[in-house]
Amino acid sequence: RKKVFKISTGSKQFDSILGGGFQSSSISEVYGEFRCGKTQLSHTMSVIAQLPKEMGGGEGKVAYIDTEGTFRPERIAQIAERYGLDAQSTQENISYARALNSEHQLELLNTLSKEFAGGQYRLLVIDSIMNCFRVDFSGRGELAERQQKLNQFLIRLSHLAEEFNVCVLMTNQVQSDPGASSLFAGADGRKPVGGHVLAHASTTRVLLRKGRGDERVAKIQDSPDCPEREATYVITNGGIND
Numbered sequence: 070r071k072k073v074f075k076i077s078t079g080s081k082q083f084d085s086i087l088g089g090g091f092q093s094s095s096i097s098e099v100y101g102e103f104r105c106g107k108t109q110l111s112h113t114m115s116v117i118a119q120l121p122k123e124m125g126g127g128e129g130k131v132a133y134i135d136t137e138g139t140f141r142p143e144r145i146a147q148i149a150e151r152y153g154l155d156a157q158s159t160q161e162n163i164s165y166a167r168a169l170n171s172e173h174q175l176e177l178l179n180t181l182s183k184e185f186a187g188g189q190y191r192l193l194v195i196d197s198i199m200n201c202f203r204v205d206f207s208g209r210g211e212l213a214e215r216q217q218k219l220n221q222f223l224i225r226l227s228h229l230a231e232e233f234n235v236c237v238l239m240t241n242q243v244q245s246d247p248g249a250s251s252l253f254a255g256a257d258g259r260k261p262v263g264g265h266v267l268a269h270a271s272t273t274r275v276l277l278r279k280g281r282g283d284e285r286v287a288k289i290q291d292s293p294d295c296p297e298r299e300a301t302y303v304i305t306n307g308g309i310n311d
């Protein structure tokens with residue numbers, strides 16, 4: 070059995086509530102309102118995953134599925150500089166794909182399973198998991214079909230994570246109308262989209278929100294081995310930091 074490892078977030082405080090970072094061989098979800106740092110965390114971890122283990126990395130390559138068109142290679146270069154990495158090779162170690170729709174998003178997993186077979190990949194980012202599904206199945210009558218297709222995707226995703234011992238980080242949006250149901254709501258009422266299907270697939274769920282000033286707050290919502298603690302972090306030129 071392959072040895073499970075953790076990838077750092079870039080913030081020591083954030084890492085500490087996760088017991089070191091986000092774990093390989095499983096699916097982790099960060100969700101929260103706009104500008105709370107989901108995409109910045111995705112970029113930061115795409116760099117850190119390439120670092121040596123003793124620096125919180127995974128010593129490997131990264132696959133990045135972008136469903137919102139917000140991936141910025143320039144940000145990767147800036148974060149690479151913070152860690153003393155060469156910008157160009159750090160960018161080249163990230164295999165980028167823009168998911169055009171939910172069917173394409175599913176197809177990308179086939180491509181990735183072939184790439185992962187080489188054994189070099191340590192992190193798969195999906196920013197964000199629900200965007201294509203929400204666009205493709207926007208009608209009320211399409212919810213059941215959406216959840217069925219989503220489930221199909223997540224089953225494949227979880228197999229990929231386990232088979233290749235890859236850390237999967239997916240970001241998620243929150244419902245614009247909290248309060249509708251409190252089943253998955255955080256203490257402050259923010260609720261991730263994707264319903265039971267997504268809740269079941271995520272091993273670790275973390276709520277991100279804006280704090281005081283530039284501060285952001287991460288709160289563990291669901292974890293097999295960590296208590297529901299909070300940590301603060303900031304977004305800098307060098308990515309997520311304390």
Ligand code: ATP
Pocket residue numbers: 101102103104105106107108109110304305306307
């Ligand atoms: P959305 O739901 O819209 O996708 P998000 O959670 O992905 O939002 P991010 O794009 O990760 O949000 O974070 C945006 C925040 O990051 C903004 O407040 C922005 O000011 C900050 N930010 C972006 N680049 C930098 C940088 N180089 N230095 C400092 N802060 C930055």
Ligand code: MG
Pocket residue numbers: 107108109137139196
């Ligand atoms: Mg984003």
